[in-house]
Each structure stands twice: as C-alpha cells, then as structure tokens.
Amino acid sequence: xxxxxxxxxxxxxxxxxxxxxxxxxxxxxxxxxxxxxxxxxxxxxxxxxxxxxxxxxxxxxxxxxxxxxxxxxxxxxxxxxxxxxxxxxxxxxxxxxxxxxxxxxxxxxxxx
Amino acid sequence: xxxxxxxxxxxxxxxxxxxxxxxxxxxxxxxxxxxxxxxxxxxxxxxxxxxxxxxxxxxxxxxxxxxxxxxxxxxxxxxxxxxxxxxxxxxxxxxxxxxxxxxxxxxxxxxx
DNA sequence: AGGATAAGTGACCATTTGGTCACATGTCAA
DNA sequence: TTGACATGTGACCAAATGGTCACTTATCCT
Numbered sequence: 001x002x003x004x005x006x007x008x009x010x011x012x013x014x015x016x017x018x019x020x021x022x023x024x025x026x027x028x029x030x031x032x033x034x035x036x037x038x039x040x041x042x043x044x045x046x047x048x049x050x051x052x053x054x055x056x057x058x059x060x061x062x063x064x065x066x067x068x069x070x071x072x073x074x075x076x077x078x079x080x081x082x083x084x085x086x087x088x089x090x091x092x093x094x095x096x097x098x099x100x101x102x103x104x105x106x107x108x109x110x111x112x
Numbered sequence: 113x114x115x116x117x118x119x120x121x122x123x124x125x126x127x128x129x130x131x132x133x134x135x136x137x138x139x140x141x142x143x144x145x146x147x148x149x150x151x152x153x154x155x156x157x158x159x160x161x162x163x164x165x166x167x168x169x170x171x172x173x174x175x176x177x178x179x180x181x182x183x184x185x186x187x188x189x190x191x192x193x194x195x196x197x198x199x200x201x202x203x204x205x206x207x208x209x210x211x212x213x214x215x216x217x218x219x220x221x222x223x224x
Numbered sequence: 225a226g227g228a229t230a231a232g233t234g235a236c237c238a239t240t241t242g243g244t245c246a247c248a249t250g251t252c253a254a
Numbered sequence: 255t256t257g258a259c260a261t262g263t264g265a266c267c268a269a270a271t272g273g274t275c276a277c278t279t280a281t282c283c284t
Contacts, residue, residue, distance in 0.1 A: 088133070094190075183230060230279100238271100248261105
C-alpha cells in the first residue's frame with residue numbers, strides 16, 4: 001500500500017470539512033481577514049469553532065497568519081492545494097476522464 | 113456561506129482517509145478487483161474494515177461494483193474526482209499558483 | 225449433498241472530531 | 255487607567271468515524 005506524503009494527507013483531511021472549504025473560499029474572495037470577519041460569514045457557529053477550523057487550516061499550511069495589533073489576519077496559501085492536485089488528483093483527472101465527465105453531464109441534461 | 117453540492121462534499125469526505133485513497137490507487141493500477149484482492153493490499157486491516165471503506169467509496173460514486181458469481185468486482189469511477197477538480201480545486205490551482213509551487217520547490221531544493 | 229470459499233449484516237467499541245463554554249490575555253483609545 | 259474589544263486556552267461533551275467480531279448467506283466444486 002502506497003502511503004502518500006504528509007502534505008497530501010494533511011490537505012485532504014483539512015479539505016474534508018465544508019466549513020473549512022467555505023473559509024478558504026472566503027479568503028479567496030477577500031484575503032487577509034480577521035477572525036471576527038470570518039466568524040461573520042459562519043453565523044451558525046461560535047468563534048471558538050471557527051478558530052479551531054482556522055487552526056487546522058494553518059496546520060495544513062493552507063492559511064498563514066500575521067498579527068496586526070490586536071487582530072490576527074488570515075491569508076490563503078493555495079500552494080498545498082496545487083501540490084495535491086499535481087501529486088494525487090492529476091492522476092485521475094486526465095483527458096479521458098474529462099471526456100467521461102462531458103458524456104455524463106450530457107446524459108444528465110437529456111431529459112428525454 | 114457557500115455550501116457546495118453534495119457530490120463535492122461526498123467526494124472530499126471519501127478522499128480524506130488514506131486507506132480509501134490507497135484503495136482507489138489499487139483500482140487505478142488494476143481495475144475490477146475483488147474484495148479479497150483488495151484486502152491483500154491492506155494487510156494491516158481486516159476484511160470488514162476494507163469493506164466499510166469500499167462502501168463509502170461506492171457511496172461517493174468513486175467505485176462501482178458488479179457481482180460475478182460469488183465474488184464482487186470493484187471498478188474505479190474517476191468522474192467525481194474530475195468534477196471536484198473542476199468545481200472546487202480548479203479555482204485554487206491556477207497558473208499563478210503553479211508559479212508559486214515551482215518557486216517553493218526551487219527554494220526547498222537549494223541546500224545552500 | 226456437503227465442505228470450502230466469498231461476501232454481507234448487525235452489534236459493539238475506542239478514538240477522533242466538531243463544537244461549546246468559562247475564563248485569561250493582550251491591545252487600543254478616551 | 256480603565257473599559258471595551260480581539261484573540262487565546264483548556265476543559266468538557268456529543269456525535270461521527272474507523273475498526274473488530276460472531277454469525278449468516280450465497281456460490282462453487284467434487
């Protein structure tokens with residue numbers, strides 16, 4: 001059994017949670033946000049929950065931070081995502097697969 | 113907060129476990145394997161554990177099955193991976209990010 | 225028929241995960 | 255300097271997850 005490098009594992013685990021993906025999306029839309037600002041985007045959860053998710057993202061190196069006075073700013077680092085895309089996903093996302101996707105999409109839209 | 117379609121969530125959750133990724137890799141290397149054959153590749157776990165992982169992969173539509181007599185054959189379906197790559201990962205894996213990856217890789221290899 | 229082989233089921237368990245809260249610390253600004 | 259604001263910490267909890275096992279079902283072969 002092939003065991004993938006730590007970075008692949010950390011990133012996949014980090015991306016497994018929808019809240020964490022949403023946080024990355026938020027930083028993609030607007031980089032360098034504070035904890036507060038990010039909390040506002042996930043009103044169904046307390047600040048503590050959001051902070052834990054941010055920790056995990058930081059642990060996977062998907063987010064970097066910088067303190068600015070009493071606030072902490074969060075920045076997106078897409079490099080690990082790209083690496084996982086290269087090292088693992090790329091194997092499955094090939095031209096042939098793309099053709100399959102198009103075919104399946106086509107079939108799904110034929111309501112006949 | 114943007115919630116991603118069910119398929120994205122199912123696939124990310126399914127891919128979060130290293131054993132499941134290893135199973136997909138095994139099917140990528142040799143498609144259409146039986147439960148037994150797949151178990152042999154994960155000797156540190158019993159058949160029941162492997163079966164549970166296969167169920168989850170099937171639930172995410174990453175694996176399809178066909179019964180052949182008393183054995184059950186498993187087939188890789190890469191379409192959902194491609195879809196996730198398109199719908200979510202693609203946003204972060206862009207030419208600019210690639211340049212960052214190359215830069216970082218370069219820096220990592222400079223042992224000066 | 226009947227034993228060996230392949231896979232399925234449901235109960236069960238330990239650990240991890242996702243989340244909350246009370247409380248502490250650090251920083252700005254009047 | 256003191257109060258309001260932004261973040262950090264550790265304990266704690268419920269639920270999901272990853273895994274095992276005893277037992278069952280179905281199929282093949284002689």
